Amino acid sequence: MSVSIAEKSEKYDLRVPRYTSYPTSPHFQETDTDQDYRDWLGKLDPKAGVSLYIHVPFCDSMCSFCGCYTKIVKRYDPVSEYLEYVHKEIDLLAAALPARMTAKHVHWGGGSPTMLKAEDWKSIIDKLKDVFDIDDSSELAVELDPRTATEDYVKAIAAAGINRASIGVQDFHEEVQVAINRVQPFETTKQVVEWLKKYGITSINFDLLYGLPFQTTERVTDMVEKAVSLGPKRFAVFGYAHVPWMKSHMKLIPEEALPNAMERWEQMEAAAQKLEELGFVKIGLDHYAREDDEMTIAMREERLHRNFQGYTVDNNPVMLPLGASSIGQTPLGYVANVQPLRDYKRMIDAGILPVGRTRDLSSEDILRREVIEQIMCNMKVDLAAMCNKHNVAEDFFADEIKRLQPLVEDEICTLDNHVLSLPEEGRPLMRMVAATFDTYLQQGQKKHSRAV
Ligand SMILES: C[S@@+](CC[C@H](N)C(=O)[O-])C[C@H]1O[C@@H](n2cnc3c(N)ncnc32)[C@H](O)[C@@H]1O
Ligand code: SF4
Structure with missing residues (x-):
């Protein structure tokens, strides 16, 4: 029935x-040694290559819907200091690998990698190239917050080799944006997309949300139409995960303005319907891509994968974490780096890979x-x-x-x-x-x- x-x-x-x-990550086990992880790294197939995930746990303001591990900073010093540690961690990691390996996919997430200064992009990518083989066929992807990106910034990341950008849009409606403490006018997003295209970064994804305060199906439909008009190749449309018992800043979200379960369902369906009408294909739970996109082709050929970044065409079972709270996997088990930052730094200072939790399989x-x-x-x-x-x-x-x-x-x-x-x-x-x-x-x- x-x-x-x-x-x-x-x-x-x-x-x-x-x-x-x-x-899933709540079932990883705390560890006070990096020995298991070192064993797993030592057994990697040197010819298979690796993917890397680098976490930047800083933002300059807190969006009240945010579920990520991040810290608000008003000065750049903590960011530069953190990057010095990431450089050291790259050396520690490279020394634990069985050989110099190829990095086919590198993903910078956050927090907000948009916090990094232009010169730091060059230096971190140069550092990675010192110890990994990275060439033009490698995908270098970054999560990008349009509110803080400038033309010089976009030019710098393109020059450093970034070739994919995931843009945080969430919703375009002002009432929704105010309620989530993320005011980001349509024109700001449009401008950043134009700069990305100007400097050759044409692989552009948008993140959209439903289930936010003051969202309605009409507003979700309107958000999708506006977003598609900017020409991204892929979308992720997530349901807002409201977990104020884990993230206390979510208590600032007006709960009475949150859609109920049925409204969330209708919003999700409205977004899907509009995206399909405008030529996008549904991928898995929450992704959408153009018919000719490699993600759509991978899905049709049953080559799609799921990792900590969501759906991916990356079939590499090795995703190595860099940075505090980063999470990754090897064929022998999962690994999550420590947080908070002081533990991360302490471990790197002691020459230990900053592993906080592992899970063998x-x-x-x-x-x-x-x-x-x-x-x-x-x-x-x-x-x-x-x-x-x-x-x-x-x-x-x-x-x-x-x-x-x-x-x-x-x-x-x-x-x-x-x-x-x-x-x-x-x-x-x-x-x-x-x-x-x-x-x-x-x-x-x-x-x-x-x-x-
Ligand atoms: C890790 S965030 C970083 C992106 C970047 N800092 C920005 O804000 O543009 C990546 C995406 O996660 C999604 N996200 C964050 N918090 C969420 C939540 N509580 N529920 C669902 N999705 C969330 C948002 O769509 C966001 O764009
Ligand atoms: S959504 Fe992005 S910019 Fe906003 S607090 Fe989270 S990580 Fe930072």
Whole structure:
């Protein structure tokens, strides 16, 4: 029996992880040694190359919706000091690798990498090139806050080799922007896009949000139309994760102005509908790309992946973290760098890789991770084939199959001869389907954001 939007939004207003990893980060274990991570690094295949994620945990003002690890600074000294530590960490990391390796993807996130001065972009990219092979075919991507980017800044990052920009837009409506303490006029975003194109950075993504205070479906539709008019190649459209018990600045968000579960659902659908109408293809849970974009092609060819940055065409199982709170993975396990900054600096001063938490993977974790990644990326997984591939009995997932029945009855997924598929109506609830395979999840904890 088909379930209406109202029923689905009510019934499935549950909190589940986003599955950018499995096991998810709350299940990483604290460590006081970098030895496991060093062992994992030592066993990397030198020819396979690495991806790098570099975190910049500084912003010059706090957006009240922000869920990231960042610190507000009014002077540049803490940023330059931090960069000196990142330089030292790059040396420590390079020394722990089995050989000089190629970095095919480097992603700067934050916080706000837009805080870095032009000369610091050059010096950090030069530093990376000292120890990694990075050439024109490497993707160097940066998260960019248009409010603080100038033409000189854009020129400098382009000259340093940055070739992809992820622009934080969130919403264009002034009432929404004021409520989230992020006033960013449409003209500001437009100007930055023009500069990026002028200096050759044409791979442009936008981040949009729904579920923000004072957002309505009409405003979301309008936001999408305005955003598409600026010509980005890809979108991420996230549901605002309101977690004031974890991020106290979110208490500044007027809760009475937040859309309820059903309104969030309608906003998500309104954004999807408008993006599709304007020529974008849905990718996984929350991404959209043009028909000819490499992400769309990867999805169609079932080569899409999911890592801590979300959906990616990067098929490298090695993503090495740099900077405080960065998180990454190797084939043998996950690794999260420490925060706060004083711990990060203390460890680097002692010549220790600044690892705070790790998580090694059992063979069962690896099986479940692949099942979950296929659900999140392909909306389909052949459970019997997975069991064969991972050498477990074909009925290994018998319990999960039983637990999926209510979702099958609500037409959120189908099960046909051990092939689990999600129809289009099931897409928004793919996290619920994935959660069925998560043995660590304790339902009912108010830890995670809403499924929609
Ligand atoms: C890590 S932030 C950094 C981007 C950059 N500092 C900026 O603000 O433009 C990247 C994206 O995460 C998303 N984000 C941040 N907080 C969020 C939250 N509480 N819920 C959902 N998405 C969030 C926003 O869309 C944001 O653009
Ligand atoms: S959204 Fe971006 S600019 Fe705003 S506080 Fe978070 S990281 Fe900083």
